[in-house]
Every structure is written in structure tokens, then in C-alpha cells.
Amino acid sequence: MGLKDKRKIIRVGNSEAVTLPSNLVKGEEASIAADRLIIMDPRGEISEDDLLDFLESNIEPIFWEWLRKRKAKS
Numbered sequence: 001m002g003l004k005d006k007r008k009i010i011r012v013g014n015s016e017a018v019t020l021p022s023n024l025v026k027g028e029e030a031s032i033a034a035d036r037l038i039i040m041d042p043r044g045e046i047s048e049d050d051l052l053d054f055l056e057s058n059i060e061p062i063f064w065e066w067l068r069k070r071k072a073k074s
Contacts, residue, residue: 035060 007018020026020042027043033051037059041051 037063 003021003024005021009016009018011017020030024042027045029044031041031044031046031048031051033039033048033055035055037055039051039055039059
């Protein structure tokens with residue numbers, strides 16, 4: 001089962017970071033793909049190229065259509 005949470009973005013040197021929940025299984029590195037949304041494999045088992053392809057072809061198009069319809073209802 002997934003989890004949901006809201007996290008503060010914290011400053012770390014010249015970068016910004018988000019902490020991961022303690023109950024999330026993590027590896028030594030995480031793979032990340034991002035645009036407006038972020039998809040992450042905290043175990044680092046999925047390549048960043050595969051994550052970006054999945055984000056751009058499957059998540060982003062469906063998400064924006066879903067959000068547009070949701071806003072139209074309210």
C-alpha cells in the first residue's frame with residue numbers, strides 16, 4: 001500500500017531537499033524523474049531514464065487531464 005504525506009522543502013547548501021518518511025524502504029541512492037510532478041524510486045532499482053519515460057508518457061498526460069476535469073467540476 002502507498003503512503004501520502006506533505007513535507008517541508010529544506011535548504012541544504014545551494015540545494016533544496018525533502019526528507020523521506022522513515023517507514024519507506026530506501027537504498028543507497030534514489031532514482032528521480034521530474035517536471036511539474038516528481039516520481040522517485042527510493043531504492044534506486046529503476047533507472048532515471050525509465051522513470052522519466054514513464055512520467056512523460058503515462059503520468060503527466062493523464063494527470064493534467066484529470067486535474068482539468070476536477071477543476072471544472074468545482
